[in-house]
Amino acid sequence: MTEVDQIGAGVVTEDDATPFVRTVARSIRSALRQGTSPSLGVPTSPQTVVISAKGSPQSATCILADGRIEISHGAVEAAMATVAVDAYDLAVDVDASIGDIDLIKSIATLLNSPSPSDWKSAADGFWLRTAGAPGMPNELILECAQTQDRVVLGEGLPTYRIVADRDVLSRLCTGTVGFLEALDAGDIAVQGSFPQLSVMTGAFNTMRFDV
Structure with a gap:
């Protein structure tokens, strides 16, 4: 390609x-x-x-x-x-x-170039690209661990929540790091069901691998 x-x-x-x-x-x-x-x-x-x-x-x-x-x-x-x-x-x-x-x-x-987006813009870009995928939550909450500032994407149930430092959120939403890798490293905390974990992994893989 x-x-x-x-x-x-x-x-x-x-x-x-x-x-x-x-x-x-x-x-x-x-x-x-x-x-x-x-x-x-x-x-x-x-x-x-x-x-x-x-x-x-x-x-x-x-x-x-x-x-x-x-x-x-x-x-x-x-x-x-x-x-x-x-x-x-x-x-x-x-x-x-x-x-x-x-x-x-x-x-x-x-x-190793800097992330092209601040974390809120990166979150918007991620949601724009993945919100329509099968199984995606109706509402995604991304929360900055330093300030507790939030971005709420979509509306309704089910909800999925991710908490991380702003740099990690930006890198995650732009595909610079993988979702499961960041979770395994302890760089993010999540709140949601196990089936949602699989769906979110696929969504973030879209940003990471679908180039």
């Missing part, structure tokens, strides 16, 4: 991309849309870099060329750099990465 961002760089993934490839693609596309990415033009030859999740077999190969970024699953042997990332949020571990340091830093800029 190909998508061209606002500054003209095409991001290309396999038609049946793995969840990890989709997560990498989402992060890179978000960075490019914000205009925060480094220059990727290479006058001589493409640059190949492997992105590898620490403590996990998940990996992706990125080929950076002038106006084009190709992302596929797996790791090639002839990469100029291997970038180690946290599987939770793709945070780059520079010390654990090997190879061309400038390329490592370029990938870090692409993968």
Whole structure:
């Protein structure tokens, strides 16, 4: 699948991309849309870099060329750099990465760009995209743990409630982190039924993987 961002760089993934490839693609596309990415033009030859999740077999190969970024699953042997990332949020571990340091830093800029939205705007965007999905609650409450400020989306029963720091809420609603991963890490607290947990996981996966 190909998508061209606002500054003209095409991001290309396999038609049946793995969840990890989709997560990498989402992060890179978000960075490019914000205009925060480094220059990727290479006058001589493409640059190949492997992105590898620490403590996990998940990996992706990125080929950076002038106006084009190709992302596929797996790791090639002839990469100029291997970038180690946290599987939770793709945070780059520079010390654990090997190879061309400038390329490592370029990938870090692409993968770890700031969230494009404040948490309330991110919540609105999430609800706009997922509210019509089967099984979604009629009302979703997102609450900031620091201030107890709330965003109430929709109306009626059943209700689902998520409490987290504002940064986590923003990253969750924009697909930067996964719902179950954030829950397992203790970064969010939820109030709702077990069947709703499954539905909400699918909804947040839409933001994370449906790129």
